[in-house]
Amino acid sequence: MDIIFYHPTFDNAYWLTHLQQHLPEARVRVWQPGDNQPADYALVWHPPVEMLAGRQSLKAVFALGAGVDAILSRLKTHPDLLPQGVPLYRLEDTGMARQMQEYAVSQVLHWFRRFDDYQAQKQQAQWQPLDEYQPDQFTIGILGAGVLGSKVAESLRAWGFPVCCWSRSRKAWPEVQSFAGQHELDAFLHGTRVLINLLPNTPETENIINRALLDKLADGAYLLNLARGVHVVEQDLLDALNEGTLKAAMLDVFRQEPLPQESDLWRHPRVAITPHVAAVTRPLEAIRYIAETINALERGEATRGQVDLARGY
Numbered sequence: 001m002d003i004i005f006y007h008p009t010f011d012n013a014y015w016l017t018h019l020q021q022h023l024p025e026a027r028v029r030v031w032q033p034g035d036n037q038p039a040d041y042a043l044v045w046h047p048p049v050e051m052l053a054g055r056q057s058l059k060a061v062f063a064l065g066a067g068v069d070a071i072l073s074r075l076k077t078h079p080d081l082l083p084q085g086v087p088l089y090r091l092e093d094t095g096m097a098r099q100m101q102e103y104a105v106s107q108v109l110h111w112f113r114r115f116d117d118y119q120a121q122k123q124q125a126q127w128q129p130l131d132e133y134q135p136d137q138f139t140i141g142i143l144g145a146g147v148l149g150s151k152v153a154e155s156l157r158a159w160g161f162p163v164c165c166w167s168r169s170r171k172a173w174p175e176v177q178s179f180a181g182q183h184e185l186d187a188f189l190h191g192t193r194v195l196i197n198l199l200p201n202t203p204e205t206e207n208i209i210n211r212a213l214l215d216k217l218a219d220g221a222y223l224l225n226l227a228r229g230v231h232v233v234e235q236d237l238l239d240a241l242n243e244g245t246l247k248a249a250m251l252d253v254f255r256q257e258p259l260p261q262e263s264d265l266w267r268h269p270r271v272a273i274t275p276h277v278a279a280v281t282r283p284l285e286a287i288r289y290i291a292e293t294i295n296a297l298e299r300g301e302a303t304r305g306q307v308d309l310a311r312g313y
């Protein structure tokens with residue numbers, strides 16, 4: 001079994017060593033330009049077009065992340081990027097869910113305990129206890145009830161917050177109200193105090209977080225964007241913040257990354273920013289998941305994580 005590996009920034013030696021340990025019968029190599037030698041599996045992140053072009057004999061391609069929007073959007077302009085008929089897999093969780101839980105719980109509690117307001121008071125050397133928020137005033141609405149959304153919902157329920165979620169199909173998660181489809185989006189938004197975005201980037205979800213949506217949230221609402229920058233109409237977000245529709249936002253992802261220095265988001269007092277670090281690929285967990293999936297494919301068994309190219313995630 002031959003495996004080719006390409007990632008623009010990962011530690012090649014680390015990945016090859018541990019892939020070989022988990023798949024001892026495989027021959028694993030870093031793909032280099034000009035390498036047209038046969039391969040059974042390809043592990044890629046932002047692969048050059050020529051890496052996979054014409055490789056119809058591949059049994060599967062693994063994207064080394066949860067979101068496959070970059071590879072799918074490039075596929076539109078470079079049809080050879082993925083050989084026709086070869087299944088594409090993505091990483092499901094592999095250590096990213098815990099990171100999303102850490103990020104979401106810490107930020108929701110920050111806002112719930114009004115630490116943002118106390119930080120503002122600190123600037124004025126103001127010693128003033130503020131009215132406490134109550135959990136029933138702090139409904140969490142999760143856009144995108146998938147692998148990561150489900151774990152974030154679980155961790156916020158554990159803190160006693162009311163949680164609802166929105167997805168394509170109905171979910172039956174304990175103690176979480178599920179809304180499904182476009183026709184239930186408004187009902188999902190109504191009463192949501194903290195909106196957490198964990199949607200994939202698809203043609204249907206691009207620009208979904210716009211002024212019309214933000215205006216439907218509860219008064220004094222917050223936005224936590226953990227998915228993709230293209231989901232948010234940034235000027236609408238700034239307008240909603242400046243007009244008081246939205247109390248604060250924490251953003252991990254942006255249309256352009258790194259976020260350009262001239263972006264007003266950097267200077268807005270009620271916007272917090274992290275540089276696309278909400279949940280990074282954990283190499284060992286990813287390698288275990290990939291090895292399990294390859295072994296299942298070799299045995300002709302069912303697997304998880306296959307991308308539906310037509311659906312876009």
Ligand SMILES: NC(=O)C1=CN([C@@H]2O[C@H](COP(=O)(O)OP(=O)(O)OC[C@H]3O[C@@H](n4cnc5c(N)ncnc54)[C@H](O)[C@@H]3O)[C@@H](O)[C@H]2O)C=CC1
Pocket residue numbers: 066067068091092093096143144145146147148149166167168169181198199200201202204205226227228252253276277278279280313
């Ligand atoms: N900021 C970061 O560091 C990271 C960001 N991400 C982002 O998180 C996203 C979610 O990851 P997973 O939970 O693994 O994905 P997933 O595919 O398991 O879940 C996606 C959810 O979105 C819902 N959805 C998709 N299209 C929809 C539509 N048109 N209407 C309503 N619901 C829709 C699906 O029903 C599903 O519940 C990724 O696509 C990626 O963009 C993932 C990892 C790290």
Ligand SMILES: O=C(O)C(=O)CO
Pocket residue numbers: 064065066067068276279280281
């Ligand atoms: O895995 C993903 O989709 C990510 O955004 C990680 O950076």
